[in-house]
Amino acid sequence: MGNREALLDAAKTCLRENGYDRTSVRDIATAAGVSMAAIGYHYGSREALLNKALFELLDAWGDSVGRALRPDADGSSKRHFEAMWESLIAEFTAHPDLWLASMELFMQARRNPELRDALAGGTAEGRRGMAAMLAGVPEDEVPEATLRSVGSVQLALMSGVMIQHLSDPAAAPTAAEVLEGLRGLADLAR
Amino acid sequence: MGNREALLDAAKTCLRENGYDRTSVRDIATAAGVSMAAIGYHYGSREALLNKALFELLDAWGDSVGRALRPDADGSSKRHFEAMWESLIAEFTAHPDLWLASMELFMQARRNPELRDALAGGTAEGRRGMAAMLAGVPEDEVPEATLRSVGSVQLALMSGVMIQHLSDPAAAPTAAEVLEGLRGLADLAR
DNA sequence: GTTCGCGCAATACATATGTATAGATCGGAC
DNA sequence: GTCCGATCTATACATATGTATTGCGCGAAC
Numbered sequence: 539m540g541n542r543e544a545l546l547d548a549a550k551t552c553l554r555e556n557g558y559d560r561t562s563v564r565d566i567a568t569a570a571g572v573s574m575a576a577i578g579y580h581y582g583s584r585e586a587l588l589n590k591a592l593f594e595l596l597d598a599w600g601d602s603v604g605r606a607l608r609p610d611a612d613g614s615s616k617r618h619f620e621a622m623w624e625s626l627i628a629e630f631t632a633h634p635d636l637w638l639a640s641m642e643l644f645m646q647a648r649r650n651p652e653l654r655d656a657l658a659g660g661t662a663e664g665r666r667g668m669a670a671m672l673a674g675v676p677e678d679e680v681p682e683a684t685l686r687s688v689g690s691v692q693l694a695l696m697s698g699v700m701i702q703h704l705s706d707p708a709a710a711p712t713a714a715e716v717l718e719g720l721r722g723l724a725d726l727a728r
Numbered sequence: 729m730g731n732r733e734a735l736l737d738a739a740k741t742c743l744r745e746n747g748y749d750r751t752s753v754r755d756i757a758t759a760a761g762v763s764m765a766a767i768g769y770h771y772g773s774r775e776a777l778l779n780k781a782l783f784e785l786l787d788a789w790g791d792s793v794g795r796a797l798r799p800d801a802d803g804s805s806k807r808h809f810e811a812m813w814e815s816l817i818a819e820f821t822a823h824p825d826l827w828l829a830s831m832e833l834f835m836q837a838r839r840n841p842e843l844r845d846a847l848a849g850g851t852a853e854g855r856r857g858m859a860a861m862l863a864g865v866p867e868d869e870v871p872e873a874t875l876r877s878v879g880s881v882q883l884a885l886m887s888g889v890m891i892q893h894l895s896d897p898a899a900a901p902t903a904a905e906v907l908e909g910l911r912g913l914a915d916l917a918r
Numbered sequence: 919g920t921t922c923g924c925g926c927a928a929t930a931c932a933t934a935t936g937t938a939t940a941g942a943t944c945g946g947a948c
Numbered sequence: 949g950t951c952c953g954a955t956c957t958a959t960a961c962a963t964a965t966g967t968a969t970t971g972c973g974c975g976a977a978c
Contacts, residue, residue: 559749690901691909694888719881724914
């Protein structure tokens, strides 16, 4: 494995373990077993490397989301809503640091335009994907209204429940409780 | 005003503007117009001051939540669900940095037991407050099941929608869209 | 008016940090 | 065998950072 890849891997590890702001070039270089200057050579700066590592982490997070949302293997293309939430919560617990990466993006996006754009794009994509899946239609056939309502709310719910699971898994709601709460709230909304 | 309070105020300002990790003792001391040593004298360390400042910011955030959730001034103790969401979204846009402080708590809690406990406690309190308000019962009469379902889900939805509003206000859902999405999701949950 | 201790300012200190520079190593082209 | 460019290592450098130390001003007690 080349040093370039080793650095990227090390950056991802540091990101998962210590977060963006607490990862130094020395941490990364040491973890990769190379010199600091290799970072400058391959990536130009700490930020550039860290951003690239963050993007790759977010790709892996996307895979985690994909696993959770993919229709069941039993062949039924339409997925039970509760089973989906169970898969989601299973992914929260299996890969907490990948999900945390999305929060890291949110925090860093406040002061980095590149990350801000990535976040906006990812959010839009997430909304659309959620809405399409839940409505059972292709992504390019989701009505704008559905996108802004069901898509946004499902996405918001996903991040909110994730936060609770990352904060305190024991107190966070189960899939059944999410559905129950959803029904309770919807009754107030009618 | 004493320097002790000036330091705390300055720390809060720095926290709102630059976040926890990017606030140095020099930033705070300069903003307060005092010497760095005053931080050591009054608070012992950067972390101690920053944690105290974060807690005060979270108190102010609690006030913001309170304003959004308090029943309308028209005397009706039962509050319209949609009006509540409108107030919430108004608070997101009016005081984004206060709401961001709750995310800062979440991020910092991962490596600080004191903050972790505060987060767990605050989350529990939030769940209970939400559930009580929505069910229209006193906080000590909320059934455990309601707490874990409606309380958790409303809290999750609140943080999730907040994130979207802080990321990209234009693309984030309105109150009406939140309710519409809620109804759509609840239909899948039945 | 001397003493005393609180509340600081000035600053020293050690360490951490991001980046730039200079030179070594190594593979291949010729 | 020499040249050369890519890929680094070692390290220098300037700056940033958290904390500890030293001492000064000053109001109160006596």
